[in-house]
Amino acid sequence: MAIKNGNNFRYNDINNNEIRESSSIHPLSDMKNIKLPNKNDIHIKNFCKDLNVNFNSIIKKSNKIFSLTFNNVDWMISLEPCDGGGNDRTNKKEKMDNPRKKIEIPFANNKFKELIKNNETILVINVYIPLKNEELDYGNRVYAIVEPEEIYNSKSLTQETWNSSSRWIELKKILQVLNEKIIVQNNSKNLFICNRYDLKMLISNEIKSKYLNCYNNNLLKLVDNWLEVKDMENDLKKYQKFRNIFREKLLLERGWKCEIFNCEVGGKNLLNASHIKPVHSIVHDTRMDKPHKIKEIMDSCNGFLFCPNHDRLFDRFLISFTSGKGEVLISDEVKHQTNYFNLIDMQQTINIIDKNMSNYLIFHNDEFFKRNYIKENQNGKFSK
Numbered sequence: 001m002a003i004k005n006g007n008n009f010r011y012n013d014i015n016n017n018e019i020r021e022s023s024s025i026h027p028l029s030d031m032k033n034i035k036l037p038n039k040n041d042i043h044i045k046n047f048c049k050d051l052n053v054n055f056n057s058i059i060k061k062s063n064k065i066f067s068l069t070f071n072n073v074d075w076m077i078s079l080e081p082c083d084g085g086g087n088d089r090t091n092k093k094e095k096m097d098n099p100r101k102k103i104e105i106p107f108a109n110n111k112f113k114e115l116i117k118n119n120e121t122i123l124v125i126n127v128y129i130p131l132k133n134e135e136l137d138y139g140n141r142v143y144a145i146v147e148p149e150e151i152y153n154s155k156s157l158t159q160e161t162w163n164s165s166s167r168w169i170e171l172k173k174i175l176q177v178l179n180e181k182i183i184v185q186n187n188s189k190n191l192f193i194c195n196r197y198d199l200k201m202l203i204s205n206e207i208k209s210k211y212l213n214c215y216n217n218n219l220l221k222l223v224d225n226w227l228e229v230k231d232m233e234n235d236l237k238k239y240q241k242f243r244n245i246f247r248e249k250l251l252l253e254r255g256w257k258c259e260i261f262n263c264e265v266g267g268k269n270l271l272n273a274s275h276i277k278p279v280h281s282i283v284h285d286t287r288m289d290k291p292h293k294i295k296e297i298m299d300s301c302n303g304f305l306f307c308p309n310h311d312r313l314f315d316r317f318l319i320s321f322t323s324g325k326g327e328v329l330i331s332d333e334v335k336h337q338t339n340y341f342n343l344i345d346m347q348q349t350i351n352i353i354d355k356n357m358s359n360y361l362i363f364h365n366d367e368f369f370k371r372n373y374i375k376e377n378q379n380g381k382f383s384k
Contacts, residue, residue, distance in 0.1 A: 009023075012090075026088075050143075057069070065111050075122075081128070107163060142196075145193075227290055258307040276360035277302055
């Protein structure tokens, strides 16, 4: 129920499907600063229900941060109820023109800070629960999801101030979502707002696409700068950032499982992003101009998601894959361990996405044969 406050403030909320003023603060706004164990579980359970995800399958990182697998993608989620932040109340007699609710990006949260520093994909989501006869109407919950550019390009991150940052959602927009059953953005175009029934579609399509665009933009900035100063591999901090972002990009596009057909290793913390044509080979290729180098370094088709074992084998050119059918090529050095690595020589083992990936594999094949065979005969074939 709504909670009376001993002051002259009037609070704006959606009550009985209209924006109303009240002397009572929204119950969840009043609860935000009260520290209780598992107080956020009801919101997490409802969120899982709206995505058709088993609540017992999530992994909680903190009271409001957790991970789940949805549509073959591992997502980190920061979820909490929104509050007014002072923009839903007035102590004047006049009616407030445009009451709003605050959506907080919790940079000050230690767990959130750790995830962002590692460039992990994290959704910042607030839930608004309207009222019905002054009681919480959970059945009409509405979600606000922050645009990824607002997170990964925020000054709190780029300047490492780690101050919490707020975005705002108009109650009129929330009411529009409730009445028209549509997905909208707030006036500042930095939030998406949807009802519980559109949540799956919004995350699967628009939000996923926005994150991929964000990653591509950030990769472009990194790679462009490296090629300009020609010091990419010596700047380990930036290089690791590049590796992390490229990996998150592949995880969004390919899912959470090692791409070797017979390998069952899965989970984002157990997968590496392995370039087919190595970055250092592209950087030092004097035949390529800068735009071509940037394209190949950033290209998703120039990468696989592998478990640590297969990543190491591929990176050391102990295995490769034919450019046509994706049949595995195995070096004599590890052929006696093929059962251990779940590999069968010349059996299709990987999915070739398109011609670009085939072209990168031609480069990898050539390097594989050069390293594992002694000489090339007059017919262009390698022999021992």
